[in-house]
Each structure stands twice: as C-alpha cells, then as structure tokens.
Amino acid sequence: MKNKFLISVLWSFLFTLSSFAFALQAATNSAAKVPIRVGLILDKGGKDDKSFNSAAYLGATLAEKELGIQLKYIEATDDAAIETMMRSFAQKKYDLVIGIGFAMTDAVKKVSPLFPEVKFALIDAEVPGANVTSLLFEEHQGSYLVGALAAMNSKNKKVGFLGGMDVPLIHRFQMGYEAGAKSIDPKIAVIINYVGVDSSAWNNPAKAKELSLTQYRSGVDVIFGAAGASNNGLFDAVEETKKLAIGVDSNQNWVKPGLVLTSMLKRVDVAVLEVIKETNSGKFKAGTVRFGLKDKGIDYAVDQYNSKFFTAETSKKMEKIKQDIIAGKIKVPDYYKK
Amino acid sequence: MKKILLPLFSTFISLLMGLLLGSVIAAFADENPLHILQIIWNSGLGSKYDLGTTLYYANALALTGYSVAVAFHAGLFNIGAEGQLNMATLMVAIVGLTFPSVSPFLGIIISFSVAMMAGALWAGIAGLLKAYRGGHEVISTIMLNIIASALASWLITLPVLRNTENQNPETRQLSLSYFVRGADPLVKFFMDSPTSSSILIIFLLAILLWAFLFRTRTGFAIRATGQNEVAAELAGLNPKLMKVIAMLIAGACAGLVAIGEVNGHTGKFLLGFSPEFGFMGIAVALLARNQPLAIPPAAFLFAILHKGAGDLDIETKNITRDLAVVIQAVVVLSISISPWLEEKILAFMVNHKWGAKE
Structure with missing residues (x-):
C-alpha cells in the first residue's frame, strides 16, 4: 500500500515537472520565434482575377499583416512548372506551401512525401499525407x-x-x-x-x-x-x-x-488565413477540413451595392x-x- | 575558319546584349544584376534535380528547334511545331491506351513510330497545301495549331480516354509497357526530375540532321529549294516535293517531344502540358542559325532561362519571370543584326589585311 502511494506521488511529481518543462520550452520557443515562411502558388487565373485567386491572395496578405509571416507568391503560368515551383519552395525550406486549386493535386502528391518537414495545404482537392491538409468547400x-x-x-x-x-x-x-x-x-x-x-x-x-x-x-x-x-x-x-x-x-x-x-x-481567404495561423502557432493539423454554410466558409454577399x-x-x-x-x-x- | 568563328562570335555578341539589357532592367527595378544572374544559374544548374528539369525543357526545345530549322532550310516558316507536338503526344497516348498489353520493347517502337508519324502528318498537311495549292504555310500551320488544340480538347472529354481520378484535363495513365520511366537509369541519376533518357535523341538527331542536310542529295535539294526555288526547278530538282519532305521531317522532329513527355515523364497526355515549346523552338532555331549541330546548346541555354525564370518570382522582390522572356526576346532581336555585324567585321579584316594567309 505504502509503495503504491509512493509511486503515485512520484508519478505526479514527474508529471508536474515535465509539464513545467514543456511550458518553459513553449515560452522560450515563442520568445525566439522567427516568422514562418509561406509560399503561395496561385493557378492560371492569377492574383487579380477578382475571384478565387484574389481571395487566396487576400487571405495570405492578411496573414502577412497580422502575424508578420514572410509571404512569397507565384502564379502558375504553365502546368508543367507547378511541380518545379512547389519543389523550389520546399527546397528553400519554406514552412508552409499552399497550392490554390485542384491543378496542384499531382504536384502535392509527388512533392509532399519528399519533404516531410514542410507543411502543405491544398485547396479544392484531397491528398492524403502526414504533412498535408486538404481544404474543401461545400x-x-x-x-x-x-x-x-x-x-x-x-x-x-x-x-x-x-x-x-x-x-x-x-x-x-x-x-x-x-x-x-x-x-x-x-x-x-x-x-x-x-x-x-x-x-x-x-x-x-x-x-x-x-x-x-x-x-x-x-x-x-x-x-x-x-x-x-x-x-x-x-x-x-x-x-x-x-x-x-x-x-x-x-x-x-x-x-x-x-x-x-x-x-x-x-471564403478561400478565411481558409488560407486559418491554415497560416495554425502553422504559425505550431498547431498544423494534417487531414481534410470542410468549409460550409454553417461556419460561413460558404455564404452569399449582401452589401451596399x-x-x-x-x-x-x-x-x-x-x-x-x-x-x-x-x-x-x-x-x-x-x-x-x- | 571564318565560316564557323564569325557566326559564333556574333551570336555570342547577341547573347551578351540580351544579358546586358536584362541586367539594365534588373538594375532599374532595384535588384543587383549579378544576383539575378546567379539566381537563374542556380535554378537552372544548381542541383541534379534542377539540371534534370532544365534538360527536360532543353529536350523539347531542341526538338521543336530542329522542326523549325529543317523547314527554314526549305524556305518554309513552320509555326506549327506546337500543334505537331500536341497531336503526336495525344496520338501516342491514344494508341498506348488502345493496346495496353504489349512488351515494353514493342511499346517503345510503337511510341516512336506513332509520334513521328502523327507529327509528320500534321505538318505534312501544311506542306502539301503550300507545295500544290500555294496556301501560305504560316497561315495553315497556325490554323493547324488551333485545330490540334480543339481536337485534343474534345477527345480528352471522352470517357474512354479521360482520367477520372482527378480533375485535370488529361488522359488515363498508360501501362508500364509505354511508361518506362521506372526503368530509366537517367531518371534516378537526376533525382526523379522530369527528364529521361529521351534526351539522348536530340544528340543523335543533331548528327543525323546535319548529315542529311549537308551530306545527302535530298538535303542539298531541300536547301537549294529554300535558297532559290526557280533555280532549283531549272536545275532539274523538284521543289514541290522537297517542301513536302522538309515539312514531313519537321513534323516528325516536333512529334518526338511526345517520347520525353509520355514515355519519359508523365505517362499520359495532359491538355496544355507544353508551355508553348513550339514557339520557343522558333527562337532556338534562330539562335542556332538553323544549324542542327548548334541547336542542342541553343536549346540548353533557353532551357536555363525558362527554368530559372520561375525562381526569379520566388527569390526577388521586384523581378518576375518576365525578365527571362525579355532576355530571350532581346537575344532573338540582336541576332537579326548579326549579318550586318559580320559584314562589318569582315570588311574590317579585309581592310587591315587580317587573315590574308587563309
């Protein structure tokens, strides 16, 4: 009986200690944190399409302002270059690479397993992988x-x-x-x-x-x-x-x-902003996220116009x-x- | 010596002018020109993977370069390499999907023959129209480009061809009898970059085409047709036939892009896979002065510029990939002044009694 008590005390002691250590580590981490680097690959419409890509670009620039991340964007002018560009970002050790549009699917599928330390986000298509998050809309x-x-x-x-x-x-x-x-x-x-x-x-x-x-x-x-x-x-x-x-x-x-x-x-902008925020705070989650009417990821616009x-x-x-x-x-x- | 060194020198000058103007633009955009050149260099040749990607572009650019150059020798301006390579790639994919279970050896032979035939036929239409009906090849090849892409757009939607696994406009994957990338030692060497052993074709073709154009009777007849059609006819040659032959060969060269793409890279036809290789090929042929032996290095150079362009977007603040296009354009423009430059140099040499011993 006494033994058991001792052990549990020891365990709880260890537990608190380790959680302290954890908290300390997290604190030092956030103190010395460098802004993450985000690479954004837009599809053929380009960032001025006033629609899909503009939304993605808006989300990313918002993140740049709010979180002070480093943002680089590229427009895919030819389909053959998407994979090369994605690789370029990954090779340069970007923290997060976001592919906008289903045309990026094959590139993410091929590049993401090669760079396990880089996080990938893909809009409009699903790719499995421990470092890939797929953002889908209803x-x-x-x-x-x-x-x-x-x-x-x-x-x-x-x-x-x-x-x-x-x-x-x-x-x-x-x-x-x-x-x-x-x-x-x-x-x-x-x-x-x-x-x-x-x-x-x-x-x-x-x-x-x-x-x-x-x-x-x-x-x-x-x-x-x-x-x-x-x-x-x-x-x-x-x-x-x-x-x-x-x-x-x-x-x-x-x-x-x-x-x-x-x-x-x-709201591709919201999705992009969210995924950058999560990655920035170290809470990147792999898997599929669906945005719909409920979370206002999908909506209709009413304004003065x-x-x-x-x-x-x-x-x-x-x-x-x-x-x-x-x-x-x-x-x-x-x-x-x- | 003069025959080789002078063009080499003036080509070098035009390259220099392209890079110089590119640097000036970079300087205006508040970037260090040397840094820009370094980015392009690293992106094109920095690693085995990068080099492989550059070679992949060089392969396609050299083939379309040959296509344009051979037609040039017959006095024809082939703007149709884009349509020819699209047709060839599409046809290889279709034939491959129709006969999936052949041996890899046969698969490669089929791919080669289908690619060359499809390209040749597509170019041959323009050749026939030019030779026997006087339809201008510039117009007809442009039209054929549009027809090819429209045809591909339609065929790709057919359920028998369409890849339903993703949303890209592409055909289904070909069987391993055609898609031999896995067994390619060069692919492993270049760290799984888009290139493949098909790059060897361009070196073989350089020699073959040079021998054909400058060491055979038909080649001579083609060049004679290109230089003076009336004289060629009076000399007993058949200029009409020569034009058709030149276009057939041009089309076959462009068609070979399909090998690197389907058998060596993706194993399928993807609509719009070519970033207008056909049109870049015109610039490559111009830079190489239509000399088959000069085309591989010219293609390699343009490939570096094309590959490096993407990284300009990533690594600089104010410069985009368009700078690479500007450099390419200036190079092509300065080449057009090189005959004048060569004349001046020759005159200078004669005046100063240089090379009098020759």
Whole structure:
C-alpha cells in the first residue's frame, strides 16, 4: 500500500515537472520565434482575377499583416512548372506551401512525401499525407442559395449558368444552382455553358462575354458565373445588356454596382488565413477540413451595392433556406456523391 | 575558319546584349544584376534535380528547334511545331491506351513510330497545301495549331480516354509497357526530375540532321529549294516535293517531344502540358542559325532561362519571370543584326589585311 502511494506521488511529481518543462520550452520557443515562411502558388487565373485567386491572395496578405509571416507568391503560368515551383519552395525550406486549386493535386502528391518537414495545404482537392491538409468547400450549398435567388429575380423564368473549366468541381456548382432555381419554380429553364476544358478557361473573358451575351439575348435574365477571371467577361456582358449577374468566390458585388445580384462567397481567404495561423502557432493539423454554410466558409454577399435586391421578404426567404440547408431539412444534390 | 568563328562570335555578341539589357532592367527595378544572374544559374544548374528539369525543357526545345530549322532550310516558316507536338503526344497516348498489353520493347517502337508519324502528318498537311495549292504555310500551320488544340480538347472529354481520378484535363495513365520511366537509369541519376533518357535523341538527331542536310542529295535539294526555288526547278530538282519532305521531317522532329513527355515523364497526355515549346523552338532555331549541330546548346541555354525564370518570382522582390522572356526576346532581336555585324567585321579584316594567309 505504502509503495503504491509512493509511486503515485512520484508519478505526479514527474508529471508536474515535465509539464513545467514543456511550458518553459513553449515560452522560450515563442520568445525566439522567427516568422514562418509561406509560399503561395496561385493557378492560371492569377492574383487579380477578382475571384478565387484574389481571395487566396487576400487571405495570405492578411496573414502577412497580422502575424508578420514572410509571404512569397507565384502564379502558375504553365502546368508543367507547378511541380518545379512547389519543389523550389520546399527546397528553400519554406514552412508552409499552399497550392490554390485542384491543378496542384499531382504536384502535392509527388512533392509532399519528399519533404516531410514542410507543411502543405491544398485547396479544392484531397491528398492524403502526414504533412498535408486538404481544404474543401461545400460549393453546392451556396450555389443552391444563389440559384434560388436567381429564380426569384427572373421575370422570363430563364436563368443561366456560366462555368469556367468543365470539371467535376464546377459541375458541383451547377448542380446546386439548378436545384436551387428549381426549388423556387420547378418549370424554370436553366441554360448552361462552359468556357472551356483546359485551365485557360479560368482566364478567357472574351469567350465568357460571348457566351453570356448569347444567353442574355436568348431571354436569360440572371447568370451565375463560376469562372474565375473569365467572370470579367460576364460582367462586361451584364453592363451592355443591363440584366443581372451573380459573382463567385470573392465578393464581386462592387464590380458592376446594381447589376450584380449577389456573389456566392467561397471564403478561400478565411481558409488560407486559418491554415497560416495554425502553422504559425505550431498547431498544423494534417487531414481534410470542410468549409460550409454553417461556419460561413460558404455564404452569399449582401452589401451596399446590392442591398436593393434584398427586400425584407427576400432576405427572410433566403435566411430560411440557409437555415434549412444547415439543419439538413433541404438536401442539396452533390455532384461528388452522384 | 571564318565560316564557323564569325557566326559564333556574333551570336555570342547577341547573347551578351540580351544579358546586358536584362541586367539594365534588373538594375532599374532595384535588384543587383549579378544576383539575378546567379539566381537563374542556380535554378537552372544548381542541383541534379534542377539540371534534370532544365534538360527536360532543353529536350523539347531542341526538338521543336530542329522542326523549325529543317523547314527554314526549305524556305518554309513552320509555326506549327506546337500543334505537331500536341497531336503526336495525344496520338501516342491514344494508341498506348488502345493496346495496353504489349512488351515494353514493342511499346517503345510503337511510341516512336506513332509520334513521328502523327507529327509528320500534321505538318505534312501544311506542306502539301503550300507545295500544290500555294496556301501560305504560316497561315495553315497556325490554323493547324488551333485545330490540334480543339481536337485534343474534345477527345480528352471522352470517357474512354479521360482520367477520372482527378480533375485535370488529361488522359488515363498508360501501362508500364509505354511508361518506362521506372526503368530509366537517367531518371534516378537526376533525382526523379522530369527528364529521361529521351534526351539522348536530340544528340543523335543533331548528327543525323546535319548529315542529311549537308551530306545527302535530298538535303542539298531541300536547301537549294529554300535558297532559290526557280533555280532549283531549272536545275532539274523538284521543289514541290522537297517542301513536302522538309515539312514531313519537321513534323516528325516536333512529334518526338511526345517520347520525353509520355514515355519519359508523365505517362499520359495532359491538355496544355507544353508551355508553348513550339514557339520557343522558333527562337532556338534562330539562335542556332538553323544549324542542327548548334541547336542542342541553343536549346540548353533557353532551357536555363525558362527554368530559372520561375525562381526569379520566388527569390526577388521586384523581378518576375518576365525578365527571362525579355532576355530571350532581346537575344532573338540582336541576332537579326548579326549579318550586318559580320559584314562589318569582315570588311574590317579585309581592310587591315587580317587573315590574308587563309
């Protein structure tokens, strides 16, 4: 009995000692901490696409201001160079390398096992690995919401969808949008176009404009553009025709005030900021993180540029749909789970 | 001696001018030019992996360089190397997916023949149009580039070809009979960089093409056609046929890019895998003065610039990869003044009785 008591005392003593040591170590660590270095690889749209990549860049620059990290960003101008650039960052012992967009998947898959001490974050695709975190978004939920809003604002009962690159990710937007529009009016027509099939589709405003104009001329009055920098073509078209457009990823309401119904927010900025914060405080977690309506990782934008579309009634309706999706009362079809 | 040394000297001068102007721009952007050169040098040749990546670019640039150069010798301006290499790569992937279970030996032979034939056919269309219908090769090769990429964009969406494992616009992975990267000793040597033994092709081709152009009858006929079509015809040659042959060879050279890409690097066709190798090849051919033996070093140089460009973004504050493009452009521009420079040097030598003993 006495022995047991002694042992437990000894154990607890050891325990407190070690925790002290731990705390001390943590304190000295944070005192002598060098700012972490973050490499950001943007996809073809580039940091000025006012959409997907702009959001990522915004998140990273916020982190730079708030945390004093060292940030370097690179735009992938050709697909072959992504892996080389990722390796360059890793070889230069960057603490965190963030790949924006699914085009980086193969590169992360190949490079991350070679540099176990470097952390990798990947947006929009999943890669397993002890040093990789995959950041995914529930795009279909937000698309459902803006689809419903589009249907409420369509006089001709015809809404449009303009996708960037013809890939499963954007089909996910499309499916949610269609379901949302049909939930308001089952007979509504949804016209669908994609800008292209390779990554240049994210940055082809000229073609996007042609497609949008064709849709508007055929009687469509609201188009949801999920096309990265190509959305600028949609905005040119909406200015010419004075109809309505819906922006994507970043808040794009300001681009054409009064003509942008809303923007489906995909808070890539928040995701990027979060992952940098976690890495900075040494709490980087490998695995998959999903952002949805509940945590405001996905949302729709209301501000001074589009408040005229949000009457009390519309706001109430939208809020109800949103809560229903969060509560699971509305099941939004998911292209990934088809 | 004059025949070799003078062009070498003036090419060297144009290179120097490119680097000089690049340095001036760097200095204006508040960066140390020497530091910039050091970054490009380290990025291109710094480690075995970097060197391997540079060689991967050099391989493709040399092949497209040959493509442009051979056509030049027949008086044709082949802007279609991009379309030719895209068609060839696509076709190798398609044939590989259609016949997956052959022996690796046969797989390589099939890849080579499909790559060369697909490239040659694609270029041959432009050659035939030029020779027998007078359709200008610049227009038709540009059109064929666009058709090739449109065709690839469509084919890639077919479920039989499409890779469903990820969202990239690419074909499924070829079997190990074609994708022989794993057994390649050079890949291991270069630490798994994108290069492969296919780099050896360009050295072999340099000699073969030189011998063909300067030591065979057909090669002579091609060059005669390029220099003066009427004279060639009066001399009893067949300029039309020569143009078609030149385009076929040009296409086959560009098509060989597929070997390094499909068999040696990724094992699949990825839409847009080429960062416009076909157009960079024009600059390479210009720098090498269309001499097959000079093309590998010229391609290597442009590859270093291309590879080093990415690291400019990472390592400097104000300079982006575009500086490398500026250097390339200045080099090409200064080459256009080199005939004038050579003339002046020759005149100077004659006036001062240099080389009178020769």
